[in-house]
Amino acid sequence: MIAIIAFTAIFVLFVYVWQWRRRLNRPFLSIPGPPGLPVIGNCHQFIGKSSTNIFHMLIELERLYGSVFKVDVATGIWLFYMSPGDIERIMTGPEFDCKSDDYDMLLEWLGTGLLISNGNKWFTHRKALTPAFHFKILDNFVQVFDVKSTILARKFLSYSGKEVWIFPLVKLCTLDVIVETAMGTESNAQSDESGYTMAVEDISEIVFWRMFNNVYNTEFMFKLSSKYGTYKKCLETIREFTLSIIEKRRSTLNVFDKNEGKSEDCNDSTGLKKKMALLDILLQTEIDGRPLTNEEVREEVDTFMFAGHDTTASAITFLLYAMAKYPDVQQKVYEEAVSILGDSIDTPITLSALNDLKYLDLVIKESLRMFPPVPYISRSTIKEVELSGCTIPTGTNITVGIFNMHHNPKYFPDPEEFIPERFEVERGVEKQHPYAYVPFSAGGRNCIGQKFAQYEIKSTISKVIRLCRIELIRPNYEPPLKAEMILKPQDEMPLRFFPR
Numbered sequence: 001m002i003a004i005i006a007f008t009a010i011f012v013l014f015v016y017v018w019q020w021r022r023r024l025n026r027p028f029l030s031i032p033g034p035p036g037l038p039v040i041g042n043c044h045q046f047i048g049k050s051s052t053n054i055f056h057m058l059i060e061l062e063r064l065y066g067s068v069f070k071v072d073v074a075t076g077i078w079l080f081y082m083s084p085g086d087i088e089r090i091m092t093g094p095e096f097d098c099k100s101d102d103y104d105m106l107l108e109w110l111g112t113g114l115l116i117s118n119g120n121k122w123f124t125h126r127k128a129l130t131p132a133f134h135f136k137i138l139d140n141f142v143q144v145f146d147v148k149s150t151i152l153a154r155k156f157l158s159y160s161g162k163e164v165w166i167f168p169l170v171k172l173c174t175l176d177v178i179v180e181t182a183m184g185t186e187s188n189a190q191s192d193e194s195g196y197t198m199a200v201e202d203i204s205e206i207v208f209w210r211m212f213n214n215v216y217n218t219e220f221m222f223k224l225s226s227k228y229g230t231y232k233k234c235l236e237t238i239r240e241f242t243l244s245i246i247e248k249r250r251s252t253l254n255v256f257d258k259n260e261g262k263s264e265d266c267n268d269s270t271g272l273k274k275k276m277a278l279l280d281i282l283l284q285t286e287i288d289g290r291p292l293t294n295e296e297v298r299e300e301v302d303t304f305m306f307a308g309h310d311t312t313a314s315a316i317t318f319l320l321y322a323m324a325k326y327p328d329v330q331q332k333v334y335e336e337a338v339s340i341l342g343d344s345i346d347t348p349i350t351l352s353a354l355n356d357l358k359y360l361d362l363v364i365k366e367s368l369r370m371f372p373p374v375p376y377i378s379r380s381t382i383k384e385v386e387l388s389g390c391t392i393p394t395g396t397n398i399t400v401g402i403f404n405m406h407h408n409p410k411y412f413p414d415p416e417e418f419i420p421e422r423f424e425v426e427r428g429v430e431k432q433h434p435y436a437y438v439p440f441s442a443g444g445r446n447c448i449g450q451k452f453a454q455y456e457i458k459s460t461i462s463k464v465i466r467l468c469r470i471e472l473i474r475p476n477y478e479p480p481l482k483a484e485m486i487l488k489p490q491d492e493m494p495l496r497f498f499p500r
């Protein structure tokens with residue numbers, strides 16, 4: 001009797017789930033995608049897969065199904081878009097302005113900082129924080145970029161031509177930069193080997209693993225998993241580091257107040273504080289008619305620390321690799337850097353000199369095309385929308401494949417060849433479709449740190465290249481890639497550096 005009741009209950013549940021999933025799938029019938037199983041959809045295809053495997057699966061799915069496809073993750077359908085027309089719609093349409101559910105996995109770490117927040121909170125914070133990236137402010141940061149990249153270049157040379165795993169070293173450098181600029185706090189991560197970057201590395205991997213693993217999607221199951229302990233430890237390390245930075249800056253500002261403004265941070269003739277840090281805005285400005293709470297400050301600091309160091313580290317790492325792989329490009333970058341900045345690395349760099357490095361601009365663009373630091377971004381529809389001939393219901397998760405689009409031969413002929421000249425104005429590759437090349441995203445939710453990143457990358461590369469000649473560890477070495485939230489070299493990118 002009990003067996004019959006249990007069997008009937010399971011059967012009813014199965015029919016219910018099956019019907020519910022049929023309704024869920026109905027709007028997307030015209031969109032192609034890999035065949036799935038009746039109740040779990042494509043979930044089983046992601047279980048046990050590493051971030052490298054998942055990245056390759058997404059590339060393969062695009063090859064099989066084209067630039068629009070779906071993946072059935074049992075609790076919903078994920079739509080993937082990889083053509084410029086659709087991406088223009090998604091990046092500029094207010095109905096796509098909301099971040100998708102998978103960003104929820106970041107909530108405990110980043111809170112609702114600028115990257116994840118939506119609606120009024122996002123709008124007011126974005127407006128208040130935009131001045132922290134004003135041209136005049138960036139001008140003050142160039143000196144920090146310069147000092148920190150000199151330390152990095154000297155570290156590379158200290159390996160005397162032996163193999164160096166550059167990604168961890170570059171991350172420490174970009175961490176120093178973001179802490180000393182945006183947070184206005186002295187940082188020596190390159191000499192003190194901060195545990196922060198390792199914690200970010202581990203937590204990013206865990207968060208990505210959860211995004212594609214439906215079993216551990218729920219809090220309850222995640223807490224039972226073997227990764228939960230590491231996750232909590234990482235959070236603790238990150239939190240401790242962030243709070244110490246906020247505390248240090250608060251004390252500096254208190255001293256500044258007591259000295260009635262007589263400090264290194266005095267106003268200059270433009271009326272902007274000479275070293276007004278993003279953190280100062282967070283600590284001193286009223287948003288929505290009130291100061292930010294400690295938790296709101298912490299969320300933004302965590303957000304900017306992460307978004308501002310891991311992305312630029314990825315960009316610089318792949319650029320150094322590209323120059324090692326293409327010695328003729330490296331030579332041209334070197335010659336331009338010496339002709340504009342001189343060969344003495346002690347001469348301070350200026351923003352206007354960086355603007356004159358035109359060939360380096362092309363090389364950076366090409367590297368961000370081939371290796372976009374943010375390979376995928378996700379949104380959720382806030383109302384029913386038409387996209388690519390399909391009516392998409394409210395609350396559907398949509399992923400934009402920046403990496404895939406940047407490698408599409410239709411928009412970038414010979415996409416696997418490194419050709420900086422394709423970005424020359426006369427060739428007009430960017431004009432062909434303005435949304436075919438979007439390493440910093442576009443529209444209202446584009447990267448607030450784009451200019452900051454571009455100057456930091458330019459400053460770092462022009463410094464390293466004037467001090468070092470870069471070589472691959474062996475001819476034709478190709479780094480295996482992994483894509484979590486950030487595109488990374490799976491093996492930490494080994495390269496060799498020799499003095500000029």
Ligand code: HEM
Nearest residue numbers: 114115307308311312315373374377440441447448449453
């Ligand atoms: C090469 C370096 C960088 C790249 C390729 C990059 C790329 C991007 C992309 C694609 C987005 C959109 C993300 C999404 O929609 O989910 C974004 C957003 C963002 N980026 Fe960057 N980023 C870089 C550097 C930086 C830096 C240096 C900072 C801070 C100093 C920064 C801060 C942010 C923030 C706060 C957002 C969220 C903006 C918003 O939603 O209003 N990024 N970035």
